[in-house]
Amino acid sequence: MRSDRGQKAGWPLTLAAAGGIAFLHLPILLIFVYAFTTEEKSFQWPPPGFTTQWFAVAWNRPDVWDALILSLKVASIATAIALVLGTLAAAAVARTQFFGREAISLLVILPIALPGIVTGIALRSAFSLAEIPYSMWTIILGHGTFCVVVVYNNAVARFRRTSSSLIEASMDLGANGFQTFRYVILPNIATALLAGGMLAFALSFDEVIVTTFTGGQQSTLPIWMLQELIRPRQRPVTNVVAVVVVLATFLPILAAYYLTRDTESVAGSGK
Structure with a gap:
């Protein structure tokens, strides 16, 4: 043939x-x-x-820096929370048997299937009912609802591909739980966590709808760009910020490519 x-x-x-x-x-x-x-x-x-004057104008505008710093803080913290919660949920679903496991898995991935406006309205209603003032942390909670899902999806797929015999062999050789995680589990799921973390960071960084409902008067960078397009003062400044975002996004993607290539068959040792 x-x-x-x-x-x-x-x-x-x-x-x-x-x-x-x-x-x-x-x-x-x-x-x-x-x-x-x-x-x-x-x-x-x-x-x-x-x-090139608009690059200098954008550099000297404090509102651009405030929006950028807020977006970086929100995306970083939301990604860190998602990595912890998403990985733990994936490990529980993939490695243990218990009643209602599939129902819990469905509930974990449900927020990514809901329209952003539904999530935003629900969170806004919950914050109002609990009398929680809008702040950076309400934005982080909103972003965490979908960041956890993307990390969970990547991690649970990798957990299911990782042979349980590796873990059993590690324990038989005298390794404790932390050593097994450090030298066996983590190398096998590291690339999945990297991919999930990058996707979670990107989704959080450019989120608009949920941020609109949970941010109050605060403006992340996407909200700032949207406001500038609706009521433009210096429209090329918005394009300059977009160019910087594209270039800054390209670098971690390139780094992730070089870090994760040729790691499909990692088993217990590797990157």
Whole structure:
């Protein structure tokens, strides 16, 4: 039987792939172009001129820094909480048998299936009923509802792929619970946690709907960008911030790629 591996793709498939890539990335390239435009209030094509002045303007605007710092704090804390709770929930569901396990698994993943506006309204009602003032922590609680899910999904899949015989062998050789986790379990689930943590951070960093209902008067970076687009003062500044976010996002993705490649078969030792 002849294998098709290595066979060149036909021109229709190549054209379709090129069209899909262009559809995904040309709008991002437009953001880069408009970040350098000399026009302040509107978008024109072709741009009337190019300048780098908006990068200096964005750097010197305190509202940009306040929104960026708040977004980083919220995303970092929400991701840390999600890594702990999501991993523990995944370990419990994948490694133990108990009554109602499937129901608990459904309840854990339910928030990611609900529309963001439903989650936002529910959280806002709960905070109002409990008389909890809006703060950074209410945003973190809102983001944690879906960050836990993405970590859980990655971790539970990896737990189910990890052979229980490795854990049993470790315990038979005299390792305690912490040593087994450190030298056997963690190396096997590390790449899944890295992927889940990155996805959770990205989802938290760019969340708009839930933040609108749980943030009160605070503005994370996505909320700031949305407000600037609705009531623009210096529209190119918004594009500059978007460019910085794209570049800053690319670096951890690139790092994660190099850290996680060739680790599909890690078993007890590795990255």
